[in-house]
Each structure stands twice: as structure tokens, then as C-alpha cells.
Amino acid sequence: MKLRLHFVVDPMGWLCISIVFGIWLYNTFFIPKLVLLPHYNEGHIPWVTVVCYYISSALCIAALFRASTADPGRLPVDPHIPHSEREHWELCNKCNLMRPKRSHHCSRCGHCVRRMDHHCPWINNCVGEDNHWLFLQLCFYAQVLSLFTLVLDFCQYYYFQPLTGLDQEKFTTRHELALLRVSALMGVVMFGGMTSLFYTQMTGILSDTTTIEKMAQFSNEVYGSKRSWQWALAEVCGTRWKLLWLIPLRSRQPLQASHHFRTHV
Ligand SMILES: [Zn+2]
Ligand SMILES: [Zn+2]
DSSP: OOOOOOOOOOHHHHHHHHHHHHHHHHHHHHHIIIIIHHHHHTTSSOHHHHHHHHHHHHHHHHHHHHHHHSOOOBOOSSOOOOGGGGGGEEEOTTTOOEEETTOEEETTTTEEETTOOEEETTTTEEEOTTTHHHHHHHHHHHHHHHHHHHHHHHHIIIIIHHHOOSOHHHHSOHHHHHHHHHHHHHHHHHHHHHHHHHHHHHHHHHTTOOHHHHHHTOHHHHSOOOOOHHHHHHHHHTOSOGGGGGOSSSOOOOSSSSTTOGGGO
């Protein structure tokens, strides 16, 4: 797997991604310390739950790292444009470079991105043709991790505390209870936000419409072709192997060199 890192120089983006990283750190260190490991030691939680929690946390941070450092689909300075595809290319009036239609110029990143969906400050990167699958994975694993955390918080309040044989004062300090409440609130906000984002991303992918095109409201007449969900996701993830759709540590192979130039097949 060739891994070329791509960093966007944007202090506002660094601040946003630090907040996201902080939320992940909180979930990965405080929840196991406050709920998971003490109750595992007391025999209230099976080891499978502990392993699953750490796996979902690891997949979440791997997807965040890859989505924020992967090249979203930056165009080369001197692209090779096959003669038959020339009519599908246009000149960007901001960077003066040729780009395929549906590319957009991102003012935050300072370059054009193939099939750009949007610029996401929370990952400090554009979401484009080459990293859209990683952004989807990040939404998915953030949902899984925040739901897992919410369930553990809920169990801690209503189920585990009465079970513990330890002195309540020693087991859970007031400080830890406050942290748990913060975690529950964060879990609700994250789970709600990620679920709605994942839903809008999936409807966009299934209708072959990017967020920018939806906002511009011209896509339905130009693109917006209906595809089966398997084909749509295979194209975005760059593989037909469904298990690989969930793995962030791999590279994406485009299924079609230029997917809307159907005459050139
Ligand atoms: Zn441009
Ligand atoms: Zn951008």
C-alpha cells in the first residue's frame, strides 16, 4: 500500500481536528478507565466487549488519520488528457489548470479536487473522489464508538453501580460521575450528528450527487443517475469486496478510469 501523506495548512482546521481527536482520546481513555475495565475486573463485562470496544476505537482513529491525510484527488499540474475526453475537461479560472468536469476548486486547500464533495474542517481536508470512502468510514466508526459509549454510560448509571461490591465512595468519585455525564452528553451529540451526516452522505452516493452539487441544485438534470447500492459503494470504495469497504488501511483502486465518460469504454 503506498501511503502518501497530504497535509492542509489551515490553523482553523488544525483546531477543529484537535477537538475531534480530543473527543476520541476521551472515549478511548476515560470510558475504559471509568466503566469498562473496573467492571471487567469485577466480572460484570465479558472480555469480548472490551476487545470490541478497543477495535472500534482503533478503526475510528485509523479512519480519522487516513481521511485527514489522504490525497482527496488533487489534479496534476500537467494532466494527460486523452483526445476523446477533451470535451469533458474544463479550465479552472482560479488555478488556471485543466480539470475534469465535476471537479471543484477548494479555496481552503488552494487547489482543484476531482469530484469534490465538500471541504470538511473537522478532518482538515477536502472530501473528494479519492478519500470519500475514508470519510464514510469515519462517520460509520464514529457512530459505532459513540453508540458503544452511550450504552456503557447507560449501563453504568442503571445497572453496574448497584452490582459493584466495592464502596461507592471509593469506586466512583463525584469527579468521575461528572466525567460520565460529559461523556453521555458527548455521546448523544456525536451519535446524532454522525448518524445524520452518514445518512446524507449515503443518499448523495446512491443518487450520484455531491454535496456541492446538491447545494448548487443543478445536479439532477446533469448527473443524478440511479445506481444499485452495491455498485455505488463499490465505485466510491474502489473495490467490489464488501469486507474491504470497512478497512481503512488499504489503497483505493478506481473501478473506472473516468466514470462518467461512458462513451469511451
Ligand atoms: Zn482550481
Ligand atoms: Zn479543501
